[in-house]
Amino acid sequence: MPNPRPVERQLKLVVLGRDGVLNRYRTEHVAQPEEWEPLPGALDAVARLNHAGWHVVVATNQPGLGTGLLDMSGLNAVHLRMNELLARQGGRVDAVFICPHTPEDACDCRKPAPGLLLKISERFNVPPAEMVVAGDTLRDLQAAQAAGCQPHLLRTGRCEGMSDEDFAALAAQVPGTQVHDSLESLAQWLILHDRETRGETTGTSSGFGGLS
Numbered sequence: 001m002p003n004p005r006p007v008e009r010q011l012k013l014v015v016l017g018r019d020g021v022l023n024r025y026r027t028e029h030v031a032q033p034e035e036w037e038p039l040p041g042a043l044d045a046v047a048r049l050n051h052a053g054w055h056v057v058v059a060t061n062q063p064g065l066g067t068g069l070l071d072m073s074g075l076n077a078v079h080l081r082m083n084e085l086l087a088r089q090g091g092r093v094d095a096v097f098i099c100p101h102t103p104e105d106a107c108d109c110r111k112p113a114p115g116l117l118l119k120i121s122e123r124f125n126v127p128p129a130e131m132v133v134a135g136d137t138l139r140d141l142q143a144a145q146a147a148g149c150q151p152h153l154l155r156t157g158r159c160e161g162m163s164d165e166d167f168a169a170l171a172a173q174v175p176g177t178q179v180h181d182s183l184e185s186l187a188q189w190l191i192l193h194d195r196e197t198r199g200e201t202t203g204t205s206s207g208f209g210g211l212s
Contacts, residue, residue, distance in 0.1 A: 011124060013054070013055050015056075016058050017059065017060060017136060018060040020158050021042070021157060021183055022082065023036050024037045025158055025160075029064040031064070031070055033080065036082055039182070040182075041182060043086055045183040045184040046086055046089070047086070048091075048187045054190065057097065058093050059117060059133075060096065060097070061139075062098050063102045066100050067102060097116045111140060111142070111143040112141075112143045113146065117133060117144065117147035129149070129150070132150045132152060132190065133152065134152040134183070135152075136159050137158055141153060141170075141174035141177055142173075151174050151176060152178045152180060153180070154186060155167060156183065
């Protein structure tokens with residue numbers, strides 16, 4: 001008898017905001033490579049996800065391009081530093097999707113609009129419902145909700161220092177949002193949850209940093 005065809009597994013995809021998720025949030029634009037400062041544990045978290053079979057993509061609003069405060073050569077240099085630092089940790093980002101518009105442009109790609117996420121879904125051939133989207137702002141969650149993705153909120157960046165009550169209230173604005181202390185704890189939660197879903201472990205989530 002012929003061998004049965006192997007079951008094709010859905011590509012595992014997590015979409016991250018950039019500022020406040022991978023690197024420290026600055027009130028000014030990150031305009032120079034040296035201004036891109038990774039958050040503690042963030043680079044290792046990406047590497048851990050990669051090694052567990054996850055593809056990582058960044059989706060970021062960069063209105064400085066639209067206002068002229070940034071140019072593409074400078075932004076490319078920032079992302080080159082990001083990729084170099086990731087590579088030193090054994091990690092990678094598969095792609096960076098950018099919205100260059102200002103709020104006044106009323107585009108369909110600036111988060112909280114779903115355009116960037118839908119483009120990522122099309123590019124990687126992953127249904128939105130199978131995409132994990134993580135950020136540190138309400139607009140990240142709203143974009144995930146609008147695109148039909150899985151919203152995750154990190155207590156980093158603009159959520160850092162927020163009270164428990166305010167953080168919970170922010171997450172509650174988008175039903176189904178999972179919350180985590182950091183990108184590192186999100187990575188731990190995703191890896192464990194994926195293993196449990198596939199029946200590869202009987203462990204529990206104790207000891208992992210997610211709040212969910």
